[in-house]
Amino acid sequence: MRLGALVFVLAAYVGSALGQVSYSIPEEMAKGSVVGNVALDLGVDVKRLLSGKARIYATRDGEEYIELSRERGVILVKERIDREGLCRQTTPCALHLQVILENPMEFYSITVEIRDVNDNAPAFEKAEMEFRISESAVPGAKFVLQRAVDRDVGINDLQSYALKPSDNFALKLYNKADGNKNVEMVLQKPLDREKEERLSLVLTAVDGGEPQMSGTMQIHITVLDANDNAPVFTQPEYKATITEGSPKGTIVATVKASDADQGYNSKVTYSITNTLDDVRDMFEVGEESGEVRVIGSIDYEKARRFQINLLASDNGGLTDSCKLIVDVEDVNDNKPDINIMSKTNVLSEDAEPYTAVTMIHIEDIDSGENGKVNCFINANIPFVIETSTDNFFTLVTDSDLDRERSSEYNISITCCDEGVPSLSSSVTLTLHISDVNDNAPVFERSSYEAYIVENNTPGLSIFTVKATDADWNQNARVSYILEDSSVNGVPVSSYVSVSADSGVIHAVRSFDYEHIKDFHLCVKAQDGGSPPLSSNVTVKIIIQDQNDNAPQVLYPVQTSSSVVAEMVPRSADVGYLVTKVVAVDVDSGQNAWLSYKLQKATDRALFEVGLQNGEIRTIRQVTDKDAVKQRLTVVVEDNGQPSRSATVNVNVAVADSFPEVLSEFTDFTHDKEYNDNLTFYLVLALAVVSFLFITCLVVIISVKIYRWRQSRILYHSSLPVIPYYPPRYSDTLGTGTLQHVYNYEVCRTTDSRKSDCKFGRAGSQNVLIMDPSCTGTMQRIQNEKNILDEPDSPVEVS
Numbered sequence: 001m002r003l004g005a006l007v008f009v010l011a012a013y014v015g016s017a018l019g020q021v022s023y024s025i026p027e028e029m030a031k032g033s034v035v036g037n038v039a040l041d042l043g044v045d046v047k048r049l050l051s052g053k054a055r056i057y058a059t060r061d062g063e064e065y066i067e068l069s070r071e072r073g074v075i076l077v078k079e080r081i082d083r084e085g086l087c088r089q090t091t092p093c094a095l096h097l098q099v100i101l102e103n104p105m106e107f108y109s110i111t112v113e114i115r116d117v118n119d120n121a122p123a124f125e126k127a128e129m130e131f132r133i134s135e136s137a138v139p140g141a142k143f144v145l146q147r148a149v150d151r152d153v154g155i156n157d158l159q160s161y162a163l164k165p166s167d168n169f170a171l172k173l174y175n176k177a178d179g180n181k182n183v184e185m186v187l188q189k190p191l192d193r194e195k196e197e198r199l200s201l202v203l204t205a206v207d208g209g210e211p212q213m214s215g216t217m218q219i220h221i222t223v224l225d226a227n228d229n230a231p232v233f234t235q236p237e238y239k240a241t242i243t244e245g246s247p248k249g250t251i252v253a254t255v256k257a258s259d260a261d262q263g264y265n266s267k268v269t270y271s272i273t274n275t276l277d278d279v280r281d282m283f284e285v286g287e288e289s290g291e292v293r294v295i296g297s298i299d300y301e302k303a304r305r306f307q308i309n310l311l312a313s314d315n316g317g318l319t320d321s322c323k324l325i326v327d328v329e330d331v332n333d334n335k336p337d338i339n340i341m342s343k344t345n346v347l348s349e350d351a352e353p354y355t356a357v358t359m360i361h362i363e364d365i366d367s368g369e370n371g372k373v374n375c376f377i378n379a380n381i382p383f384v385i386e387t388s389t390d391n392f393f394t395l396v397t398d399s400d401l402d403r404e405r406s407s408e409y410n411i412s413i414t415c416c417d418e419g420v421p422s423l424s425s426s427v428t429l430t431l432h433i434s435d436v437n438d439n440a441p442v443f444e445r446s447s448y449e450a451y452i453v454e455n456n457t458p459g460l461s462i463f464t465v466k467a468t469d470a471d472w473n474q475n476a477r478v479s480y481i482l483e484d485s486s487v488n489g490v491p492v493s494s495y496v497s498v499s500a501d502s503g504v505i506h507a508v509r510s511f512d513y514e515h516i517k518d519f520h521l522c523v524k525a526q527d528g529g530s531p532p533l534s535s536n537v538t539v540k541i542i543i544q545d546q547n548d549n550a551p552q553v554l555y556p557v558q559t560s561s562s563v564v565a566e567m568v569p570r571s572a573d574v575g576y577l578v579t580k581v582v583a584v585d586v587d588s589g590q591n592a593w594l595s596y597k598l599q600k601a602t603d604r605a606l607f608e609v610g611l612q613n614g615e616i617r618t619i620r621q622v623t624d625k626d627a628v629k630q631r632l633t634v635v636v637e638d639n640g641q642p643s644r645s646a647t648v649n650v651n652v653a654v655a656d657s658f659p660e661v662l663s664e665f666t667d668f669t670h671d672k673e674y675n676d677n678l679t680f681y682l683v684l685a686l687a688v689v690s691f692l693f694i695t696c697l698v699v700i701i702s703v704k705i706y707r708w709r710q711s712r713i714l715y716h717s718s719l720p721v722i723p724y725y726p727p728r729y730s731d732t733l734g735t736g737t738l739q740h741v742y743n744y745e746v747c748r749t750t751d752s753r754k755s756d757c758k759f760g761r762a763g764s765q766n767v768l769i770m771d772p773s774c775t776g777t778m779q780r781i782q783n784e785k786n787i788l789d790e791p792d793s794p795v796e797v798s
Contacts, residue, residue: 005441012631024076024113027083035066035112038099039073042108046073057341057361066097066112075110084151085113091153102342105356105394112459118156118209122148125275129203131185131219132317135193136226140161142172143185144321148186148205148752149276154207163219164202171203176417182321185219193223193322227316229260231268238324240292244300244331248293252283253324255290257312265316273309273321283308283326292324300330301365313482329359332370332419337363338427341392350436357383358395362415370419378412385413395429403433404470437475441467443537453544454513462496465503465537467525468504477528478503484746496541498523505539513545514586547591547640551662553648565651568630570622578607578652583636585644593639599647600633607652609634616650628655755756 023036039046048054048621049070056068056075065086067078075097087093097110124146131143150158161183163171168191172184181202191199199221206214233255240253259266272280282296282382283306292308308324343358351615364371375393377385382399395411409431416424443465450463461697469476480503504521519541526534556566556579566579585592596614601607606626616632630652637645 002119003240012502020109020111022111022113023209024115026115027117028119029077029081031079035075035077037074038068038108038110039195042099044073044101044108046071047117048101049073049127052103052106054099054101057098057100057107057339058095068099075112077213081114082115083153084120086114087585088151089153098341099361100342105359107341114780116153116156118152118207118211118213119197120151120156121213122150122158122205122207122215124148124203124205126217128218128220130222132222132224133191134224134227134316134318135191136228137187137318138193138228139187139189141187141230141318142246143187143317144273144319145171145183145203145219146217146273147181147183147275149293150205150207151276152207152209153722156207158205159208160206162204162206165233168199169201177407180560191221191223197223199223215728217580222317224316227261227265227314227318229265229314230318231257231259231312231314231320233257233312233320233322236322239327240324241329242294242298243325243329246294246298248295250294252292252294254327255285255292255310255312255322255324257290257322259314259318261314261316266316267315268312269314271311271313273311274307278303278304279308280308285310297330300328300367301334304328304330304367315661330367330370332366332417332421332423334364334366334370335344335423335425336373336415336417337365338413338415338425339363340427340429343429344431346432346434347397347401348434348436350438351362351397351401353397353399355397356394357397357431359388360393360395360413360427362391362393364417366417366419370417372418373415374418375413375415377414381409381411383409383411384638387584395662401433403435403472407433407435407472409433435472435475437471437527437531437533439470439475439527440533441469441478441525441527442535442537443467443525445537447537449538449542450539451542452507452511453542454511454546455548456507456510458507458509460507462505462507462541463539465498465505465523465525465539467503467535467537469527471527475527475529479528481523481524481526483522485520487521488516492519492521495519496521505541509679513543513588514549516543518542545586545588545591547638547642547644549586549591549592551583551585551636551638551642551646553581553583553636553646555580556648556650558648565653566616567653567655568618568622569656570624570626570654571624571656572618574618574620576618576622576676578616578618579650581609581616581636581648581650582636583614583646583648585638587638587640591638591640595637595639597637598632600628600631600634602627602632607632616652627651628653 021036021041025033025035037278039049049068054068054070055064065077065079065081066075067074093114093116095112095114097112099108099110101107103214124145129146133141133143139148148158148790150156158181158751161171161173164187165210166188168187168189168231169185170188172186174410175180175181185201193679199219201219201221203217203219204214205216206212234257238253238255242252244252255270256269257270259268266605269287271287272283272285274280278296280468282294283292284295285292285308292310305328306326308326309321310324311319311321313319313686339361341359341361344356347355347357351682360375362373362375364373377383377395382401383395384398385393385395388394392789393413395413411429411431412426413429414424414426435480445469448463448465452460452462465480467478467480469478479500480498481500482493482496482498487495493508495508495511497508498504499506503525505521505523521539521541522536523539524534524536526532568576568578581596583594583596587596594614595611596606596609597611598607598609603626606618606620606622607616609616610631614636616634632650632652634648634650635645636648637643
């Protein structure tokens, strides 16, 4: 073994070109012996072997004998290699291997030639051989001897024979066309049965190895009496063709030999003389008929040609030989064998086109068209199979992948040969597509509207926005974020908040419809990918009104400093418009729909109130019996649930002149209590000012004339009807409800008697204002008349 290793070191040949390397080693090397440094010879870093998970792949028995050491970058002998058991007589004997690397996928071809070592001696099939030779045999008669077989090849194969003793016989060797050597024993001088009836010879076969080895066979010769004609075949070589898989008993060919002798010595028998090969396990010859028949299983892939050595012998021991060449025709009886060399189970959806997924090797041991293989995959998938080299195929992507369209592919690879009928094999590969964050969250709608009733509880859930992400796992995890914005100059976050996980929008404060009716906010949906993707949606929050405000009466104005009375002449007809109650409700919708009802009245049969417009009209003819002083209480209700209301008192004077009205309405002021000190001081200040003013008037006569004029106006003229509406509060629609576009601004003190009110010019309806501090003074009445007659003059009520 040491000598073999030395021969390996001295004679190993390494060559590499285009990813290929070859080595030559002797057989019988010890387990673990180094075959070659593939890392150095292939120009591949050892680290690449480790990271690429390098491994040996062989189509036959290479993996049984050769192994790869990734750490050292060398290939080693895995098991003892017997060249004769591996290749028999085939030369050269070589193992064809591939080194496979992954990430990226690469492979290199390695050829390891196994050199022969002279470890087999020539051997004969039989240790002894007997001949029956007639003494009449003439010199030159030939006797075919059994050949020795040496399992070694080349110089180590059988080289020569030697026959001892050589008194009567000599050896003759001659080469046949197939490269084999026939051995014949040639009679040198006639035999004499009387002198020597039995002869014993030793045939020695010697090989050319170092050291030289040999084998022997004993030849026993029985000298017979006169048989001087040997059998002769009709032709030295026969040829036949047989199809593989032929059934047992099939006749391959028939050989024929004739013997010129007669009688017992002319009877010819046939036999097969093949020794170490398996011919006699596959064929037999009829001993008397010469028919060669099939007795074994004919497999083209195991043997494509058989050489049958036939021997014809007569009873006298004379023989002749021939050979029968049987060619085997291939039949398509083997399916393509699919071997997965390397594969990827998970592929990212952003993989580039033509990314290698799987590498396979296809082997069909049939020949010709029967061994040609084509592979294809199932349709409508983004993959294609390409041929790398002979019988090597690579599955690659041919378009972009989208995990959201298909997260898994079952790829069926089918390989068919071109035989008739065609045979096929298939394998299914499962490939999972891993997710990439390439889809932004998508809201269910482009915009949302949400409603909430005012006066809500802070923290109340208003609405839920929902976004979905077509990605998977963390890339599809959606978080909701309230975008920064402002509502009326206030950050939107002080109005609402958004739950990051659920998308629920909560109210942060209680809303008041009368201050804000709606507002917009922007919600961002962001996934958990890296980098994250997002999308926005606008949500409009609409505040719904609640009936939380009672109606407000704008007219008639309720004051405590003076009495406002509506005058109705006694000549008024049915349906006479006395006045109109004007009220508003700051709520909206049906909560602001107002209705007017007469709650109390001095005479309910005299007046009625319009349900919708608040107009107070007479419902019968006014008579002299009707009291001058009429008090009506009107209730204003909204249409909310529950409804809210307000009341207003309306004083009505049924009279045709002021003196009548003054005498009656004096009682109105006495019914009220004035306990406010401010009112007293105002009255006192007014008296002082009046006193100083009168004092300043030196001319008493002018004062008397002034009073006389006032008296005449009172007794000889009737006051015009003065309509009274607060500024901008006239209702032209007759509904009793003001439009919301009007703005109302009223400045008042804590008591109405302390207020200064400015009114515009009077309308067409009579209004009577009574001052409780000057109930019978004509001077006061005349002042009021003058003020009302002057345009745009303010009226001061104290």
